[in-house]
Amino acid sequence: MSGAAAPVRRRRRFAAFGGLLAALVAALLRADASARTAFVLNDARGARFPLPDLVVPVAGTVRILAALILALAVLLAVRGAGRRDAAVVGVMGGLAVVALLTWAGAGTSISVVSLLRGTLFAAVPIAFGALAGVLCERSGVINIAIEGQFLAGAFTAAVAASILGSAWWGLLGGIAAGALVGLMLAGLTIRFAADQIVSGVVLIVFATGVTSFLTSQLLAGTPSWNAPVRFQAFALPGLSDVPLLGPIVFDQTVLVYLMLLAVAGVQFGLFRTRWGLRLRSVGEHPAAADTVGIPVLRTRYRAVMLGGVLAGVGGSWFTLEAASQFSKEMTGGRGFIALAAMLVGRYSPVGALGAGLLFGFADALATALQRLPVPIPSSLLRATPYVITIVVVAGLVGRLRVPAADGKPYVKA
Amino acid sequence: MRRSTRGGLAAVAATALLLSACGGDGADEAAVKACQITDTGGIDDKSFNETAWNGFLRAEEELGVEVKYLESTSEADYDPNIQAFLDEGCDIIITVGFLLGDATEAAAQANPDTKFAIVDYAYEAEYDNLLGMVFATEQAGFLAGYVSAAVTETGTVGTWGGINIPPVSAFMQGYLAGVNYHNDQKGTSVEVLGWDGADGVFIGSFEAQDLGNAATAEMLQNGADIVMPVAGPAGLGAGTAIQDFGSGSMVWVDTDGYISNPNFAGITLTSVEKKMDNAVFAAIQGVVDGTFAGGTYLGTVENGGVDISPFHDFEDAVPDDVKAELDDIRAGIIDGSISTTP
Numbered sequence: 175m176s177g178a179a180a181p182v183r184r185r186r187r188f189a190a191f192g193g194l195l196a197a198l199v200a201a202l203l204r205a206d207a208s209a210r211t212a213f214v215l216n217d218a219r220g221a222r223f224p225l226p227d228l229v230v231p232v233a234g235t236v237r238i239l240a241a242l243i244l245a246l247a248v249l250l251a252v253r254g255a256g257r258r259d260a261a262v263v264g265v266m267g268g269l270a271v272v273a274l275l276t277w278a279g280a281g282t283s284i285s286v287v288s289l290l291r292g293t294l295f296a297a298v299p300i301a302f303g304a305l306a307g308v309l310c311e312r313s314g315v316i317n318i319a320i321e322g323q324f325l326a327g328a329f330t331a332a333v334a335a336s337i338l339g340s341a342w343w344g345l346l347g348g349i350a351a352g353a354l355v356g357l358m359l360a361g362l363t364i365r366f367a368a369d370q371i372v373s374g375v376v377l378i379v380f381a382t383g384v385t386s387f388l389t390s391q392l393l394a395g396t397p398s399w400n401a402p403v404r405f406q407a408f409a410l411p412g413l414s415d416v417p418l419l420g421p422i423v424f425d426q427t428v429l430v431y432l433m434l435l436a437v438a439g440v441q442f443g444l445f446r447t448r449w450g451l452r453l454r455s456v457g458e459h460p461a462a463a464d465t466v467g468i469p470v471l472r473t474r475y476r477a478v479m480l481g482g483v484l485a486g487v488g489g490s491w492f493t494l495e496a497a498s499q500f501s502k503e504m505t506g507g508r509g510f511i512a513l514a515a516m517l518v519g520r521y522s523p524v525g526a527l528g529a530g531l532l533f534g535f536a537d538a539l540a541t542a543l544q545r546l547p548v549p550i551p552s553s554l555l556r557a558t559p560y561v562i563t564i565v566v567v568a569g570l571v572g573r574l575r576v577p578a579a580d581g582k583p584y585v586k587a
Numbered sequence: 588m589r590r591s592t593r594g595g596l597a598a599v600a601a602t603a604l605l606l607s608a609c610g611g612d613g614a615d616e617a618a619v620k621a622c623q624i625t626d627t628g629g630i631d632d633k634s635f636n637e638t639a640w641n642g643f644l645r646a647e648e649e650l651g652v653e654v655k656y657l658e659s660t661s662e663a664d665y666d667p668n669i670q671a672f673l674d675e676g677c678d679i680i681i682t683v684g685f686l687l688g689d690a691t692e693a694a695a696q697a698n699p700d701t702k703f704a705i706v707d708y709a710y711e712a713e714y715d716n717l718l719g720m721v722f723a724t725e726q727a728g729f730l731a732g733y734v735s736a737a738v739t740e741t742g743t744v745g746t747w748g749g750i751n752i753p754p755v756s757a758f759m760q761g762y763l764a765g766v767n768y769h770n771d772q773k774g775t776s777v778e779v780l781g782w783d784g785a786d787g788v789f790i791g792s793f794e795a796q797d798l799g800n801a802a803t804a805e806m807l808q809n810g811a812d813i814v815m816p817v818a819g820p821a822g823l824g825a826g827t828a829i830q831d832f833g834s835g836s837m838v839w840v841d842t843d844g845y846i847s848n849p850n851f852a853g854i855t856l857t858s859v860e861k862k863m864d865n866a867v868f869a870a871i872q873g874v875v876d877g878t879f880a881g882g883t884y885l886g887t888v889e890n891g892g893v894d895i896s897p898f899h900d901f902e903d904a905v906p907d908d909v910k911a912e913l914d915d916i917r918a919g920i921i922d923g924s925i926s927t928t929p
Contacts, residue, residue, distance in 0.1 A: 214809075218807065218809070218810065219833060284809075285808040285809050287808060288804065288805050288809060289805075292804065292805060295797075295800075295801060295804075296797070296801060382660075386629070386658075386660075389629070390631060394631040397849065401850055406831075407831065491797075492796070492797060496796060496797035496800050496827065497796035497797060497800060497823060497827050498826060498827045498830070498850055498851075499823060499850070501629070501632065501796060501820040501823070502628075502629040502794065502820075503627075503794050504794050504795065504796050504820070505795075506792050506794050506797075506798070508795075508797075537798070537801065538801065538805070541788060541790075541802050541805050542805060544786075544789065545781055545806070545809070547783065551786060552786050552787060552788065552789045553751060553789065553791070556789065556790070556791040
């Protein structure tokens with residue numbers, strides 16, 4: 175494959191995708207000339223500075239959006255946008271989603287605040303889980319036990335917040351549980367050099383069994399141990415009154431703010447500090463790192479433990495924000511979605527957040543579309559996150575560069 | 588080093604297996620042994636499986652039978668769980684859940700000497716040793732829909748389910764029909780979000796409370812002030828969403844939510860009760876008395892198999908004339924003059 179041909183071919187593939195998307199939007203999303211969709215831009219609980227509803231004619235809007243997508247496709251085909259080719263595809267996808275929503279909402283209204291609040295809400299565990307994965311795998315340890323860390327974190331957070339009467343204690347408990355599972359993973363994979371995939375699966379089964387058992391034996395009989403004090407939404411003064419953006423971003427629980435801080439912190443730490451350089455070096459070439467005096471095993475231990483801490487925060491979300499009690503297997507496979515988000519985000523913290531938001535949006539979109547009178551079966555709509563994963567992984571992410579020593583135990587020669 | 592690795596893994600795996608198995612206590616040999624197999628969601632789901640189990644507990648207390656249960660954590664557990672109870676010599680095996688229908692039928696055919704009963708499945712064929720227990724939940728859902736339409740302040744109510752299967756959608760169907768009936772009778776125009784008579788909002792899970800929270804928050808933001816989740820424990824997410832939203836109420840299903848979910852008692856308008864405990868108890872009693880017969884049991888408003896719960900904290904919020912109308916509707920449902928399908 176010559177150096178110049180590959181990007182051009184990729185660009186043409188993107189352009190063809192855009193053309194197909196434009197054709198699909200124009201052909202499938204048909205509506206009467208009189209049909210209108212109202213986009214509600216205010217929080218239903220009231221807004222200090224209310225915005226008027228955005229009412230648009232369905233047929234005209236869909237046509238304009240199809241034309242925009244086509245124009246972008248032509249741009250890609252003719253000259254491309256350089257390094258931003260993939261971003262252009264993202265914009266095309268976004269326009270297609272807006273067209274879909276406009277069409278689906280014909281004759282009724284859609285709360286934009288609800289859609290985007292739902293996105294941020296659902297993104298929290300996925301982003302934390304993906305961050306945990308990034309830290310572990312950048313240091314060379316595959317962590318598929320995120321689901322187990324979520325369950326352990328959710329359970330412990332619920333019990334701690336119930337008994338000690340504070341969501342903060344719950345968060346500490348969740349962190350401790352996530353870190354404990356992380357320690358077990360580290361012990362199995364680093365100390366004993368066990369197969370990392372098998373260790374991860376074992377820990378998921380272990381966490382599922384322990385939490386389910388304790389729920390039946392302990393929590394079922396003492397409901398007061400399963401009634402956690404939860405984090406309440408904390409409206410940032412002033413900012414939360416900003417129309418549209420305020421209720422979406424600045425009226426959230428502390429876990430959402432923590433997610434944004436954690437992403438920024440890990441991104442900075444991994445790529446701008448000595449600690450991050452060392453962590454990445456043991457994940458790329460542990461023998462070389464060892465030669466220059468970096469303690470490979472200790473660095474990996476710490477990375478996996480810190481990953482456990484973050485996954486524990488993600489697990490706490492289930493019982494300190496999303497639900498008012500722990501129930502068996504309540505994490506519902508979100509740990510595996512987090513794993514996919516880590517790949518979609520290409521092992522980068524900011525990418526993890528982006529992928530988390532993408533999956534969160536897919537969930538929120540599925541719910542909104544199910545409610546609207548759309549002639550698509552609900553079960554198919556519920557598969558939206560998975561369809562998006564396939565499209566993004568297959569078409570946009572490109573070739574993943576996996577940390578070179580990922581999954582390989584380091585045994586000193 | 589190698590050996591200790593394997594030893595450590597084995598220990599962890601063994602603990603996990605040990606902890607995920609569970610069951611009741613042993614008793615003397617003579618007692619009738621009644622065994623429940625749950626669907627996913629767990630025995631203490633405060634809803635579906637738990638209500639059926641309550642029937643077992645009552646049978647244990649009043650009839651002195653020995654009771655046991657096994658939980659299914661996925662559909663792959665159905666057959667092994669049934670086999671485990673066959674091996675244990677259970678006199679009656681009661682499976683709880685529509686999705687267990689095929690596995691139960693196959694087991695009943697293969698083991699004619701063991702009695703089987705299943706909640707939420709009615710078979711075309713008749714078997715002497717297999718009782719299908721189904722519930723006309725649309726009848727009770729109808730009553731809940733009527734009440735919701737009568738007390739909504741926003742003119743919009745909502746409902747969502749776990750998976751779109753008949754035992755779930757029946758609640759939603761009745762709910763929609765009840766709202767529509769109120770609209771017809773009273774000239775109101777209350778709208779139902781989440782179910783249009785054929786399809787609607789389904790979160791794809793009976794465990795994921797967070798998805799239930801999100802689906803409910805979406806409905807509240809889009810104008811609903813009463814939401815009925817039909818999804819076992821995942822439905823608890825609805826209560827969380829309503830508390831966070833700061834207003835609204837919910838209609839619980841299967842069992843009286845005011846009692847089973849004390850932390851949401853204050854926001855529980857009523858519950859669509861599906862008295863599986865009574866049906867399960869009757870089936871076990873049949874085995875004890877030797878009167879067990881296969882076929883189909885249908886719980887209705889008429890035989891008390893389904894109904895709505897008392898309004899508890901909302902007693903004053905529901906006007907007396909609405910309560911009186913509910914009795915008329917019950918009579919209408921029983922004599923067939925009111926149709927509970929929309």
